[in-house]
Amino acid sequence: MKKVRILLSAIVIGALLFALTACGGAKGALSSFVSAAKRLDFDKASEYCMDGSLLKESGDMTEAAASLSVYIDATTEDLTDFYEDMMKDCLREFKYSVDSSTESEDGKEITLEITYSNINVMELMTKYGVSLGLEVVSGGKVSLETAKTKFDAELKTAKSAEKKENTVSIKVVQDEEENWKLESGTVVLALMMLGGAA
Numbered sequence: 001m002k003k004v005r006i007l008l009s010a011i012v013i014g015a016l017l018f019a020l021t022a023c024g025g026a027k028g029a030l031s032s033f034v035s036a037a038k039r040l041d042f043d044k045a046s047e048y049c050m051d052g053s054l055l056k057e058s059g060d061m062t063e064a065a066a067s068l069s070v071y072i073d074a075t076t077e078d079l080t081d082f083y084e085d086m087m088k089d090c091l092r093e094f095k096y097s098v099d100s101s102t103e104s105e106d107g108k109e110i111t112l113e114i115t116y117s118n119i120n121v122m123e124l125m126t127k128y129g130v131s132l133g134l135e136v137v138s139g140g141k142v143s144l145e146t147a148k149t150k151f152d153a154e155l156k157t158a159k160s161a162e163k164k165e166n167t168v169s170i171k172v173v174q175d176e177e178e179n180w181k182l183e184s185g186t187v188v189l190a191l192m193m194l195g196g197a198a
Helices: 002-038 042-046 052-058 062-070 076-092 121-139 144-160 185-197
Strands: 095-103 109-117 166-174 180-182
Touching (some): 002 076, 002 095, 002 109, 002 185, 062 076, 076 144
Antiparallel strands (some): 095 109, 109 166
16 A cells, blocks of 8 residues: 555656646746847747747848938947847836646647736837937937937836736747747747737
8 A cells, every 4th residue: 555655646746747847848938038039139039939040030130220220320330239229128128927827638738828018119119210200300310329318218208107918828839859949939029029019
């Protein structure tokens, strides 16, 4: 009888450890992805999602930064650095919590229900674009320092506004090597950028 209890205890403990590892692995993949994305390290972030190559392509800031040359008098390199700093500032405020998780029957997929929030990045960037546009119409391109000052002012306003929380389901799946990865990193990145606007 004692051997049966020991065997049952071992089975229960094993099942619990498997469940914790599976869930921890899925949650860990999400956490690692978010951490890398906040640093704009899309090479690292791509390791934690199934659509990694697509994420790497969208992570090139040069083209987006070049569009700022219409408003700002600065080199492409300076504009790229500035754009990257703006994106980091916008993503820094992203917060989330995992409310629950559901595992598929085969154990190869976990759906995480998360609650998340961020500043309203869409509104921030729209207001910032209008502000720069008005400067260009009235007096031509602005200096990089002026552009930074205007962005900081809009960021401060966005941070002081009330943040809305949203909930969403995130699928995390096992790849062929049984590593947990987000089904779509680009979707999670979009949520990070939308924040309270979603």
